[in-house]
Amino acid sequence: MTALDQKLHDIYDEVLHRNPGETEFHQAVYEVLSSLKPVVAKHPHYVDAAVIHRMCEPERQIIFRVPWLDDAGTVQINRGFRVEFNSALGPYKGGLRFHPSVYLGIVKFLGFEQIFKNSLTGLPIGGGKGGSDFDPKGRSANEIMRFCQSFMTELYRHIGEYTDVPAGDIGVGGREIGFLFGQYKRITNRYESGVLTGKGLTWGGSQVRTEATGYGAVFFVDEILKTSGDAFDGKRVVVSGSGNVAIYAIEKIHQLGGVVVACSDSSGYVVDDKGIDLELLKEVKEDRRERLQAYIDGRGGAADFVPGRLTWDVPCDIAVPSATQNELNGEDAARLIKNGAKIVAEGANMPCTPEAVKLFTEAGVKFAPGKAANAGGVATSALEMQQNASRDSWTFGYTEQRLAAIMHGIHQRCLDTADEYGAPGNYMVGANITGFIQVADAMLAQGLI
Ligand code: NDP
Numbered sequence: 001m002t003a004l005d006q007k008l009h010d011i012y013d014e015v016l017h018r019n020p021g022e023t024e025f026h027q028a029v030y031e032v033l034s035s036l037k038p039v040v041a042k043h044p045h046y047v048d049a050a051v052i053h054r055m056c057e058p059e060r061q062i063i064f065r066v067p068w069l070d071d072a073g074t075v076q077i078n079r080g081f082r083v084e085f086n087s088a089l090g091p092y093k094g095g096l097r098f099h100p101s102v103y104l105g106i107v108k109f110l111g112f113e114q115i116f117k118n119s120l121t122g123l124p125i126g127g128g129k130g131g132s133d134f135d136p137k138g139r140s141a142n143e144i145m146r147f148c149q150s151f152m153t154e155l156y157r158h159i160g161e162y163t164d165v166p167a168g169d170i171g172v173g174g175r176e177i178g179f180l181f182g183q184y185k186r187i188t189n190r191y192e193s194g195v196l197t198g199k200g201l202t203w204g205g206s207q208v209r210t211e212a213t214g215y216g217a218v219f220f221v222d223e224i225l226k227t228s229g230d231a232f233d234g235k236r237v238v239v240s241g242s243g244n245v246a247i248y249a250i251e252k253i254h255q256l257g258g259v260v261v262a263c264s265d266s267s268g269y270v271v272d273d274k275g276i277d278l279e280l281l282k283e284v285k286e287d288r289r290e291r292l293q294a295y296i297d298g299r300g301g302a303a304d305f306v307p308g309r310l311t312w313d314v315p316c317d318i319a320v321p322s323a324t325q326n327e328l329n330g331e332d333a334a335r336l337i338k339n340g341a342k343i344v345a346e347g348a349n350m351p352c353t354p355e356a357v358k359l360f361t362e363a364g365v366k367f368a369p370g371k372a373a374n375a376g377g378v379a380t381s382a383l384e385m386q387q388n389a390s391r392d393s394w395t396f397g398y399t400e401q402r403l404a405a406i407m408h409g410i411h412q413r414c415l416d417t418a419d420e421y422g423a424p425g426n427y428m429v430g431a432n433i434t435g436f437i438q439v440a441d442a443m444l445a446q447g448l449i
Helices: 006-020 023-033 037-042 051-055 104-120 141-158 174-188 211-227 242-254 280-287 294-296 330-338 354-363 375-387 394-422 428-445
Strands: 060-069 075-086 092-098 127-132 162-167 236-239 259-265 268-271 302-309 319-322 343-345 367-368
Touching: 006 037, 006 051, 006 302, 006 354, 023 211, 023 354, 023 428, 037 428, 060 104, 060 141, 060 162, 060 375, 075 092, 075 104, 075 141, 075 162, 075 280, 092 104, 092 174, 092 375, 104 330, 104 375, 127 141, 127 162, 141 162, 141 394, 174 330, 174 367, 174 428, 211 302, 211 319, 211 367, 236 242, 242 259, 242 280, 242 343, 268 294, 280 428, 294 302, 330 354, 354 367, 367 428, 394 428
Parallel strands: 092 127, 092 162, 236 259, 236 319, 319 343, 343 367
Antiparallel strands: 060 075, 075 127, 259 268, 268 302
């Protein structure tokens, strides 16, 4: 608590009091508040006008029942969530997560992060997030469809291209967005392309959206490397996860000359010293939807599988945690530092614990927080919305250039702001303050909202 001054501390205490048990949300709020001390010192009106207080309270929180029939004909009940956190800059925007660990505290942490991330992109999008405690693992495609249809049968009344625009996240990819969009269209009788992003390319989706989060994180690391005249060439990289973000981070790192030697899923990790075979990984995870261990069978003994652990044991120059929150703790951070890691960029949302971030900062490891490093996904979602609004579709090359330019801009704004507020080179401080000020000023301009 010592990092917060008294006024910020009071706000944090109130957040704890109003949101009991929501530990991930507390963590996300604390992380932002701990960067705001110099802002409050310079601009006390943000506290006086209770802007920070208001920002910590979602504009709207929706919780609903999702009943559906499994293949055996048994009724299943899940809980659905949508937290519409802040619409000062634009319609609520943020993904849907389907994972058994989802509860209100997870959705609120993700929604809160999303406010600042979306602001950092410089595009007109507010912050929101949603999901369900539904576990897609082991479910048939028909069960997934029935679940998505039931989920949308409630969610449709809360969303819209000018209101709230969901997308994917853990457990929600192109297939699920398709099922959700189809049900929205049936209920509303509107072909409202801009209501969801991550759509298929032939029905309103954008080139590069699938790749955007992973590619964007790698563009961000490339910007960090450039600040010291360095490049990806020959760098040894470790990624965690083997889902959407991880796969496309690996793809871009390989294109830029780096070598990714490890990735994971929730059952363990693969080490492949010659570099992950991306085609094989895509076949196992995207086409066959199998566990990561199946990768080993396809590699004829060239790779190893380590069960029950994440990739942080593997020596590397750069680490890109891309699985889930709090997957990299203090011990992992100490091991990465000892093994020579120089850059850690969060492909996932809040994958590093506060202790890990502290250790990285103290050791001079360049640390890129998720709200900056993984903002390429939502930025490209906003580009998808632009294309939908203008009934247009852009080429892969043009869209990728836009993504690279956005990541360059975010990187620069983080550095400039960190300089301005006395924390040169600190991407966390730069990201939190830049994201905060833009939203705070919009809220002040819009009256008591
Ligand atoms: P996916 O569902 O495609 O992949 C998630 C990966 O992480 C899987 O390999 C999964 O393994 C692993 N994983 C999930 N939970 C755990 C866990 N508790 N322990 C260990 N491994 C786990 O999700 P995404 O790639 O889309 O998302 C990954 C992260 O990136 C999340 O934090 C998400 O919020 C963030 N993000 C995603 C964006 C996007 O555009 N998709 C945008 C910005 C951020 P398994 O399959 O075994 O569960």
